[in-house]
Amino acid sequence: MKTPKRLQPLVDEGLIDEVMRQLMSGKEATVYVVRCGDDIRCAKVYKDATERSFHQAVAYQEGRRVKNSRQARAMEKGTKFGRKMAEEVWQNAEVDALYRLAAAGVRVPTPFICFEGVLLMELVTAADGNAAPRLNDVELSAEQALLFHAALLRQVVLMLLAGVIHGDLSEYNILVDEHGPVIIDLPQAIDAAGSSVAASMLERDVTNLANFFGAVVPELLGSQYGKEIWALYEAGLLTPDVPLTGRVAAPTAPADVDGVIREIAIAREEEEERVRLKMEAQS
Secondary structure, X not given: OOOOHHHHHHHXXXXXXXXXXXXXXXXXXXXXXXXXXXXXXXXXXXXXXXXXXXXXXXXXXXXXXXXXXXXXXXXXXXXXXXXXXXXXXXXXXXXXXXXXXXXXXXXXXXXXXXXXOEEEEEOOXXXXXXXXXXXXXXXXXXXXXXXXXXXXXXXXXXXXHOOEEOOOOOHHHEEEEOOEEEEOOOOOOEEOOOOOOHHHHHHHHHHHHHHHHHOOOHHHOOOOHHHHHHHHHHOOOOOOOOOOOOOOOOOOOOOOHHHHHHHHHHHHHHXXXXXHHHHHHHO
């Protein structure tokens, strides 16, 4: 196929030898299958901020800092230079998270380089060698659903122990290869220690999993794995293989009404995005 304009610099630098086909186009990026020497990889081309439908809410930016004070001031003021820096921070967040999580044993694609707004990384494949399907496109038995749910909870725990929360985890950004689920799409990754909404974001990620698998295994609906995982994390008792029950004691502290309202607004936007993606998948 004709080389897209955004990939031409990587071709010119010898990082990509051939653009084979477009794999998918999502709310934040377009992904292409590319050949790099003898290896088949994927190139994730981030969309400009004006083209992305994913809301870069303050919740996702909290905890992300740049060391250069001039850059930080420009980002706060929203100048042209500041917007460019914000874009780099947004893109580098995924690269940093992928390296960090891979080192922690989390099942994520192997990153290679981020160059000119393009992330070059491993192409996750199924047993037949073709690109792995999204979890949303896989038919699951009740037994498989329970196995995948447990596997993903362990991945969430490993991520949290590495200080990272996905922030947008759902059946649409999980691939399934021959060994099970692989987590993708991390530009909105949250710093567990640096964000005031880390607990609620973790709980929302885990609830998304329960709701998806709950369509096959109804007993997962209403489980409280997110709250349980966070409570263990805060108490310093979270380990990779800690037994989870999905139940927590009833809270005694006053409800955070403002926080609930904020989470409802975010959840509404996410549900609208989920519906849009489902309609796209069916068209």
